[in-house]
Amino acid sequence: MAHDSRATPEPSEGPIRVILWGLGAMGKLMARLVLSDPDLVLAGAVSRRVRDGLAGPVDIAHIAGLNRPTGVMASATLPEAVARSGGARVVLHATGSFVREVSGEIEACLEHDLNVVTIAEEMAFPWVAAPDLADQLDRLARSHGRTILGTGVNPGFILDTLIAFLTVAIGHVELINAKRVNDLSPYGPTVMRTQGVGLSPDEFRRGVEEGAVVGHVGFPESMHLIAKALGVKLSSIEQSREPIISSVRRETPHVLVQPGYVAGCRHSARGYLDGRVFIELDHPQQVRPEAEGIETGDFIRIEGYPSVSFRTGPELPGGIATAATAVNMVRPVALSGPGLLTMLDFPLPHGSARRQSEVAVNG
């Protein structure tokens, strides 16, 4: 590797060599963070664009839009990336959202004795969406002595593990109510479609019924994470997806919303315990919330002894916060005992003050 010629480090110290799997918007952000980190080495990447023949063997800078060469070539397949990696230990995985969609790729990583940090939303607590696959991944991870973790900003942090951690200072937890109000304006056509932005209210409702309007992926996962931390088991979870109908014209580079049309999706969920609501999560996502004076932010209210309110303002930005959370978990995952784990299982997760800010911010 042009950027780091040191030998493979000892397991518990020295920089950790990382392979990126997926070079989309998230992979690009992760690449920058890994490159800026003296404790990590970007040792390879797997890109669908190389596999599909859309790019030859190129420096990942070309695919990830970085402003200078990294010396790391993108590969078409995992075995190819592993062979070039000089002893990678962790795969940062960012190719999909659903357990069934990503489990094969995660198994391939384990077969190469690699640990995995994935931002697939359902993997934050995969026993909800696919308990059999989750158990299978856990067994395979243990048999290879490797670790799998699903994480990200949400699920993985703001509406689950942060809430769980806040309760350490609370004597008795009665009710959790949390809301993430964000701005979808930076996102592209895929997000506009899955959130129903620009549709008429009727089209939106039809989209929800038919599964085209998805809303947020991760509420059941977040709720089970919180409940597990607090020592209880939810009896059921209800979800609803309602259109956020704009009363004004809202426009982004990717979508135009006329008054009376849908500016976004208000996805909310209620988790029940002993016949009463115990966790309420609310995630209204829309373009240009400021057009109607809507304040964005993350709002957490815990009722109990004592009751407390916490908030951010504006919201923790979804893209970079997801990439950062994943990159920050690389070292804990590399050093952890084996198995399919969750964010509850690691010594206090944290960031780094050791990264070079130029690499992180520019490019």
Added chain:
Amino acid sequence: MAHDSRATPEPSEGPIRVILWGLGAMGKLMARLVLSDPDLVLAGAVSRRVRDGLAGPVDIAHIAGLNRPTGVMASATLPEAVARSGGARVVLHATGSFVREVSGEIEACLEHDLNVVTIAEEMAFPWVAAPDLADQLDRLARSHGRTILGTGVNPGFILDTLIAFLTVAIGHVELINAKRVNDLSPYGPTVMRTQGVGLSPDEFRRGVEEGAVVGHVGFPESMHLIAKALGVKLSSIEQSREPIISSVRRETPHVLVQPGYVAGCRHSARGYLDGRVFIELDHPQQVRPEAEGIETGDFIRIEGYPSVSFRTGPELPGGIATAATAVNMVRPVALSGPGLLTMLDFPLPHGSARRQSEVAVNG
């Protein structure tokens, strides 16, 4: 024990038997939380009042001000409490603030093969105040296969481990600025004296010089906790204690502050990294802040990529939050590997939704 006749549980499951050491304001809050928790058993208590002959062998309800008998007798000494405890595994320790003041009591716990959770502020990161004693405690803990943890709301949570945890969603941390603005009105004469409340500005300055006005105990500990989490080492820490001079009359049951006199202490600290300020912590503590329209709360600002702001409102209440944090760490400490640990070393700390709210709130 009258309230629980089960045999001593296996190490990794079943309720954990706990001895309280110290039955002051904090011990009383902890007693209530332990009594309300199906996963803990209040198995004994050590009280200075019993030792000093101010109380005979009495139910701890009488000392801790609980509204019904607990069936647990307060003891004069630790050996006595251990003998009565039916196999206690953890001591919840609340007798002092400073390492030199509490290390002997913690050693006594270890000699009885007990784990310790202490709210002594300096024990949150005891290598600052007394590195030799800290190393000695660590060695003793390891030789007995037991764990020591210092925790509380501050230090231990709001201005250190919460900040460290928030950075997991941040790509690069440049500067940390946090402020805890609280209301001292509920506190008694000791706190009024150590914060200089009611003094003239000149008396306050003399009190700071002579060490009678202490302000907050824990800033260096919090700063080293944050720095350790973020992978850096601070080169120096500066602290200052300034009088908060009231422009109006402020009164509590314990103190009267005339205009021009001191309503509290603004204690702040700056931690340096590579010649620049990296962590700024500010803790203005005063009686009746609302008398001058001052909003209480915990305010955390992290500058970096991305920059984020986080706040509570009002502040997380100091007393119950400290008791809750300590009680919530009993099980993790009982199940942990040995040594003198910090809040950074445990699987994600969290609270409980299993406690009975009546016991916790009433009494």
